[in-house]
Structures are given as C-alpha cells and as structure tokens.
Amino acid sequence: xxxxxxxxxxxxxxxxxxxxxxxxxxxxxxxxxxxxxxxxxxxxxxxxxxxxxxxxxxxxxxxxxxxxxxxxxxxxxxxxxxxxxxxxxxxxxxxxxxxxxxxxxxxxxxxxxxxxxxxxxxxxxxxxxxxxxxxxxxxxxxxxxxxxxxxxxxxxxxxxxxxxxxxxxxxxxxxxxxxxxxxxxxxxxxxxxxxxxxxxxxxxxxxxxxxxxxxxxxxxxxxxxxxxxxxxxxxxxxxxx
Amino acid sequence: xxxxxxxxxxxxxxxxxxxxxxxxxxxxxxxxxxxxxxxxxxxxxxxxxxxxxxxxxxxxxxxxxxxxxxxxxxxxxxxxxxxxxxxxxxxxxxxxxxxxxxxxxxxxxxxxxxxxxxxxxxxxxxxxxxxxxxxxxxxxxxxxxxxxxxxxxxxxxxxxxxxxxxxxxxxxxxxxxxxxxxxxxxxxxxxxxxxxxxxxxxxxxxxxxxxxxxxxxxxxxxxx
Numbered sequence: 001x002x003x004x005x006x007x008x009x010x011x012x013x014x015x016x017x018x019x020x021x022x023x024x025x026x027x028x029x030x031x032x033x034x035x036x037x038x039x040x041x042x043x044x045x046x047x048x049x050x051x052x053x054x055x056x057x058x059x060x061x062x063x064x065x066x067x068x069x070x071x072x073x074x075x076x077x078x079x080x081x082x083x084x085x086x087x088x089x090x091x092x093x094x095x096x097x098x099x100x101x102x103x104x105x106x107x108x109x110x111x112x113x114x115x116x117x118x119x120x121x122x123x124x125x126x127x128x129x130x131x132x133x134x135x136x137x138x139x140x141x142x143x144x145x146x147x148x149x150x151x152x153x154x155x156x157x158x159x160x161x162x163x164x165x166x167x168x169x170x171x172x173x174x175x176x177x178x179x180x181x182x183x184x185x186x187x188x189x190x191x192x193x194x195x196x197x198x199x200x201x202x203x204x205x206x207x208x209x210x211x212x213x214x215x216x217x218x219x220x221x222x223x224x225x226x227x228x229x230x231x232x233x234x235x236x237x238x239x240x241x
Numbered sequence: 242x243x244x245x246x247x248x249x250x251x252x253x254x255x256x257x258x259x260x261x262x263x264x265x266x267x268x269x270x271x272x273x274x275x276x277x278x279x280x281x282x283x284x285x286x287x288x289x290x291x292x293x294x295x296x297x298x299x300x301x302x303x304x305x306x307x308x309x310x311x312x313x314x315x316x317x318x319x320x321x322x323x324x325x326x327x328x329x330x331x332x333x334x335x336x337x338x339x340x341x342x343x344x345x346x347x348x349x350x351x352x353x354x355x356x357x358x359x360x361x362x363x364x365x366x367x368x369x370x371x372x373x374x375x376x377x378x379x380x381x382x383x384x385x386x387x388x389x390x391x392x393x394x395x396x397x398x399x400x401x402x403x404x405x406x407x408x409x410x411x412x413x414x415x416x417x418x419x420x421x422x423x424x425x426x427x428x429x430x431x432x433x434x435x436x437x438x439x440x441x442x443x444x445x446x447x448x449x450x451x452x453x454x455x456x457x458x459x460x461x462x463x464x465x
Contacts, residue, residue, distance in 0.1 A: 056330060057329070057330075058326055058329055058330070077332075077334075078332040078333060078334060079332065081330060081331065081332040082332035084330075086330050088323075088326070090322070090323035090326070091323075092322070092323045092324055092326055092327035092330075093322065093324065093327070094255070094259060094322060094324055095322055096259055096262045096263060097255070097258065097259065101258070105251060105255050106327065106331065108247065108248065108251040109248065109251065109328065109331035109333060110331055110332060111244055111247075111248070111332075111333075151327070
C-alpha cells in the first residue's frame with residue numbers, strides 16, 4: 001500500500017543487479033527520506049543510472065527489495081509509477097508528433113483530467129510554451145530535454161527521478177531546472193538525481209550519495225559541508241567488473 | 242473498464258497518427274504483399290481452375306510475409322525513440338500497452354488488406370467481396386496482430402530482429418494461416434458458411450487464446 005505520509009521516499013535493501021556477468025549493484029542498501037533532494041554521484045559504470053532505472057521500474061532487480069513510500073515496488077507497480085516522474089538519458093518523445101500531441105498522449109496514459117490546463121501550466125514552468133505546436137523532431141536536444149521534463153512533471157509526481165538533467169541545457173534552462181527542484185523541495189516532495197557536475201549538484205542537494213563498486217561508498221546529509229570528502233570519495237571510486 | 246479502453250484506444254490512435262505522417266508500415270505491408278501476388282501471377286499459369294486452388298494460399302502467404310515487415314517496423318519505432326520506456330513509466334498495466342500496440346498493428350494490416358484484396362481479386366479473377374471474406378479477414382488479422390505484437394516486442398532488442406521475428410511468428414501462425422486459406426478456398430468455390438465453420442471456429446479459438454496468453458507474457462518481456 002502506498003502511503004505518501006511515510007518518512008521514507010525510497011528504501012533499498014540488499015539490491016543486486018547484474019547485466020550478464022557484469023555486476024552493477026552489489027547488495028546496495030539505501031534510505032532516502034521524503035522531502036529531500038538527493039544527488040547520486042559516481043564514476044561511469046558505478047550504477048547511478050541503473051539505480052534510477054530500477055526506481056523508475058524500467059529495470060528489474062535480481063535480488064533484494066525496494067519500497068517507495070512504504071510500498072514494495074514489485075507488488076504495487078502502477079500505484080508506485082503514479083508517484084514518480086522520470087527524465088532519463090533519452091527524451092522518450094515521439095519525434096513526429098508535436099509537443100502538444102506528445103503531452104496530450106502522455107496525459108491520457110496517466111489518466112489525467114483537464115489536461116489542456118495542465119499542459120499550459122507545465123509548459124510555462126519549463127519554458128516551452130512558444131513551440132507547443134512544433135514537431136519534436138525539429139527541436140534541439142536541450143529543448144527536447146525540457147519537453148521530457150514537462151512530461152515528467154505533468155502528473156505532479158511525489159518523486160522526481162532525473163538522470164543528468166542538466167546535460168544539453170543552456171545556463172538559463174539550468175537555472176529554471178534549479179528553480180523547479182527548489183519548488184519540489186519546498187513542497188515536501190522528493191528529487192533523486194544523478195550528475196557529473198559535482199559542484200553544482202552539491203549546491204542544490206540535501207544529500208549526496210557516492211556509489212562505489214555497486215554499493216554506497218559515502219552517504220552525506222550535509223553535502224556543502226562535506227564537499228572535500230565527497231569529491232575525494234567520488235575521485236577514488238572504482239568500478240570492479 | 243472505460244479507462245482501460247481509453248488507454249488502449251489512445252495508443253492505437255497515436256500509432257495511426259504516426260503512420261498517417263510517416264506511411265512506414267502500411268506502404269511496406271501492402272507493397273510487399275502486392276509484389277508477392279504479382280510474382281505468383283507470373284510464376285503460375287493461371288486459369289479458372291488453378292486460381293481457385295492456389296489463390297487463397299498465395300493471398301494469405303503474401304499477407305503473412307508482408308505482415309512481418311510491418312510488425313518489425315511498428316515496434317522498432319518505439320524502441321529507436323525510447324518511447325516504449327515512456328509508456329512503461331506510465332501507471333498503466335503492461336497488458337494495456339500490449340493491447341494498444343496490437344490494435345495499432347491490427348489497423349495497419351487491415352488497411353493494407355483493403356489495398357491488397359481487391360488487387361488479388363483482379364489478378365486471380367476471383368469473387369472475394371463477400372461477408373465471408375470480411376469475417377475471414379478480420380479473424381486472421383486479429384490473430385496476426387495478437388501474435389505479431391508479442392513476438393515483435395520479444396525480438397525488437399535482438400540484433401538480428403529481421404530474422405528473429407519471422408522465425409518466431411510464422412510457425413506459430415501456421416494454424417491460423419491454414420484456417421484462413423481453407424475458409425477462403427471454400428468461399429471462392431461458392432460453398433456455404435457451414436462448410437467453413439470449423440475453420441472459422443479454429444481462427445476464433447486461436448485469436449482468443451493468443452490474445453490472453455500474449456497479454457500475460459508481454460509484461461514479463463518488457464523489463465531488462
């Protein structure tokens with residue numbers, strides 16, 4: 001049963017994920033309280049994106065368990081997915097449909113009502129409303145990323161999953177993204193994101209988790225204070241396959 | 242229930258909109274099937290007797306082979322744009338995604354048949370514009386879409402998907418192809434509904450079984 005009043009947004013216990021013979025997550029334990037912005041750091045192959053894909057329920061774990069807002073994700077798929085909004089590497093948009101058509105389609109997938117209003121509000125939030133009737137194919141990568149963010153925000157999720165959200169964005173869009181993340185935090189909702197821009201990530205995060213070799217290498221609840229330690233853990237992190 | 246139907250229809254309608262803009266699938270299916278028909282009219286010395294004998298087989302083999310081409314393309318588009326993952330993020334059960342994609346494939350193959358069957362009637366000089374043909378065509382297209390959508394999803398991430406899909410699809414749809422060929426054969430020979438009833442019943446049973454089984458299996462093949 002999903003409970004939005006629970007203290008923990010995410011609880012991962014002994015999570016193992018292998019791709020063939022490559023071990024990506026090796027018994028990862030992690031608790032992320034609701035209402036925090038968490039940044040996942042680590043070298044390439046540390047398991048950040050895999051962990052986000054698992055939380056987005058696109059990838060299944062081999063063993064262990066994951067709960068979101070008190071509900072086991074393996075037992076409560078649709079209910080948990082309704083609470084999450086995800087922006088992953090690919091924009092995940094239909095290139096030959098317009099922004100409006102894409103958002104209307106996904107609004108139907110999320111069974112949203114009054115979606116004309118929702119689209120207007122969300123597209124204004126991410127600054128894409130002037131191009132609502134342009135086909136996605138004609139947009140730059142950064143603009144597509146913003147449309148992807150609008151798609152993730154439209155159903156007002158409790159947990160926002162962002163995989164390197166700043167990649168491809170100009171400085172104005174990054175500032176807008178920071179504002180959205182800040183609004184999320186202020187309203188008691190949760191953001192879990194990955195980033196390779198460590199300095200920027202530590203500025204906006206309440207918690208920094210450095211993944212090292214498929215487990216949690218460091219879990220800091222005061223990232224700006226622990227910056228040197230985090231950077232050291234990040235730099236020394238290894239990927240042993 | 243209405244919510245689920247709305248989701249299925251939204252996915253099918255979205256596929257139709259993309260097809261109207263790109264014309265990827267229907268052109269491939271209809272073009273391939275027409276080529277098969279034309280090649281066979283040259284390869285066989287057609288007369289009134291053997292047209293009724295070989296015509297139904299040529300028609301349905303052509304549509305089955307052509308259908309594979311279209312099914313491959315329909316799912317490849319979802320994977321190339323990672324939009325299948327966007328569908329998987331939505332709080333809907335996976336079987337609705339399957340049914341929506343199967344609806345889209347049904348529409349593509351049905352539209353292709355609207356082009357192919359009249360050409361078949363002219364080339365083979367057979368009367369096919371009858372209610373029996375509509376029933377045979379509907380049942381066969383439902384079965385092709387049900388099986389094809391599942392196997393297209395299974396093979397889409399495989400490097401040799403163009404080879405994998407026909408290897409999976411064609412053996413499984415053989416009973417349905419037999420039912421389509423036999424009942425079309427009865428129809429062109431002027432026999433009644435009762436003569437083709439057992440074949441139509443086989444097609445109905447095939448469709449129901451594969452829609453139920455495929456919808457169940459589909460949810461397990463989507464995740465990594």
